[in-house]
Amino acid sequence: xxxxxLKNAILQEAIxxxxxxxDPNDEPASVLLARIxxxxxxxxxxxxxxxxxxxIKPISEDEIPFEIxxxxxxxxxxxxGEYKKGxxxxxxxxxxxxxxxxEAVKVYEQKxxxxxxxxxxxxxxxxxxxxxxxxxxxxxxxxxxxxxGTIGETYLLPPEAPIGIINQALMRAKLHLDSIIPYxxxxxxxxxxxxxxxKGSGSAIKNIPPFExxxxxxxxxPPLAEQHRIVAKIEELLPKVEEYGKAxxxxxxxxxxLPERLKKSILQEAIxxxxxxxDPNDEPASVLLAQIxxxxxxxxxxxxxxxxxxxETPISDDEIPFEIxDSWEWCRIKQLFETTSGGTPxxxxxxxxxxxxxxxKVGDLIKKNIDKTEExxxxxxxxHSSAKLFPKGTILVAMYCNDAIGKSSxxxxxxxxxxxxxxxxxxxxxxxxxxxxxxxxxxxxxxxxAAGGAQKNINQKIVNDMLIPLPPLVEQHRIVEKxxxxxxxxxxxxx
Numbered sequence: 001x002x003x004x005x006l007k008n009a010i011l012q013e014a015i016x017x018x019x020x021x022x023d024p025n026d027e028p029a030s031v032l033l034a035r036i037x038x039x040x041x042x043x044x045x046x047x048x049x050x051x052x053x054x055x056i057k058p059i060s061e062d063e064i065p066f067e068i069x070x071x072x073x074x075x076x077x078x079x080x081g082e083y084k085k086g087x088x089x090x091x092x093x094x095x096x097x098x099x100x101x102x103e104a105v106k107v108y109e110q111k112x113x114x115x116x117x118x119x120x121x122x123x124x125x126x127x128x129x130x131x132x133x134x135x136x137x138x139x140x141x142x143x144x145x146x147x148x149g150t151i152g153e154t155y156l157l158p159p160e161a162p163i164g165i166i167n168q169a170l171m172r173a174k175l176h177l178d179s180i181i182p183y184x185x186x187x188x189x190x191x192x193x194x195x196x197x198x199k200g201s202g203s204a205i206k207n208i209p210p211f212e213x214x215x216x217x218x219x220x221x222p223p224l225a226e227q228h229r230i231v232a233k234i235e236e237l238l239p240k241v242e243e244y245g246k247a248x249x250x251x252x253x254x255x256x257x258l259p260e261r262l263k264k265s266i267l268q269e270a271i272x273x274x275x276x277x278x279d280p281n282d283e284p285a286s287v288l289l290a291q292i293x294x295x296x297x298x299x300x301x302x303x304x305x306x307x308x309x310x311x312e313t314p315i316s317d318d319e320i321p322f323e324i325x326d327s328w329e330w331c332r333i334k335q336l337f338e339t340t341s342g343g344t345p346x347x348x349x350x351x352x353x354x355x356x357x358x359x360x361k362v363g364d365l366i367k368k369n370i371d372k373t374e375e376x377x378x379x380x381x382x383x384h385s386s387a388k389l390f391p392k393g394t395i396l397v398a399m400y401c402n403d404a405i406g407k408s409s410x411x412x413x414x415x416x417x418x419x420x421x422x423x424x425x426x427x428x429x430x431x432x433x434x435x436x437x438x439x440x441x442x443x444x445x446x447x448x449x450a451a452g453g454a455q456k457n458i459n460q461k462i463v464n465d466m467l468i469p470l471p472p473l474v475e476q477h478r479i480v481e482k483x484x485x486x487x488x489x490x491x492x493x494x495x
Contacts, residue, residue, distance in 0.1 A: 004245075030073050040079075064218060072222050078215030085147065091133070107166075112144060138157060140159045141159075142172055148168075154173075259493045268441055275482055276482050282473075285327060312332070336430055341419050342386070342387050342416055343418065345384060345385040352377055355378025355379060364409070369412050370410070390417070393411070395435060397424065410433070430473065434476035434480050
């Protein structure tokens, strides 16, 4: 049960006479109702009500939704007060408003009801205009109700509120006895819940019932003393319901965030060498790096790499964020991979698009492995742009789009990308899956180096310089196996 459902249940208990105990010494509601009717007769004599307002339509048994305690009575909503909706739009337009002055009359707006503040707003009309709209007058002690957008917010105008008129988005309620106002406000919430069938749903209220429906609704009226006890009890309970709601929201947020938090924690354990045990028989990562360098030197001799590709930027102690096992080594992406970015074929050439070559954009980097994209380009588009065809197994890293920076995927077939993505060509000497997870674990390093205005980005050099904690190759495979087992369990939590 959420907080709104709990509030609805408390309200239901109150209206049915089960929230507080009855006192046989209370003056029965029938006496209270007689006073209300006496007040209505007085208003008829004064010309403030019409004789037809004294007519009472009996409440049939079919209309009564539940039993009420002894001492309570069923009445119709319309017997408790007068109700008035704001004027039609053409009766009150912005062109009629004037600046605030001692001679101007305030126009109450919906925000006065929603924010419970009579001082808000700067719409006023002249006294002459007011004289033509006195039927929409509101005074201290009247209740205004929001009727558009945010529906059903009520506000009892305090003694210091100025006399004014309501606008089109408000309803006025003027009760025949001030003593029943607190219970009326409570019951009004109940009416909205029933009319809109919202009990237990917590949904937004969409409409206030039409006047004829509202005025004809049966109301369970308790003795006045019990009304006060009910209101006092609800005022005691609602802060606790609010606290419960905040606690529940915090728990829901925690539950929603827990899978990602667990994922980050496990990834961090993995790249710090604490997810699986080290094996002293593993060939250390230093040997692996030496082997990779030797292979690169051979590629330089063959003219497949340039001498500058052998230049390695030393790693200072200040750069190292945490300790790693003795058999591991810190290295940079550039030491492990050949990298390059993609490109975008000219949009003015429709023949460059709609081909069969998957064209990856940052928005496509939504899972570990990509086997298809939203958009494809043609061979012609590939050949007439800076786009490059990456082989299967390439790791793609987002370089643009703020929070997306560092998002990565591994392609499952040859693909190309736009310029917002850097591709790390496959290297059989390292585990592609391990490097993917290492980049994901350390995305903040890339994001912290982003520059630019509204759309921050990084460049290929920043990707190349990214630090990677490199385990022995066989340990890389053990880490990936354990990671994928644990991450699979975490994904089940999301469902």
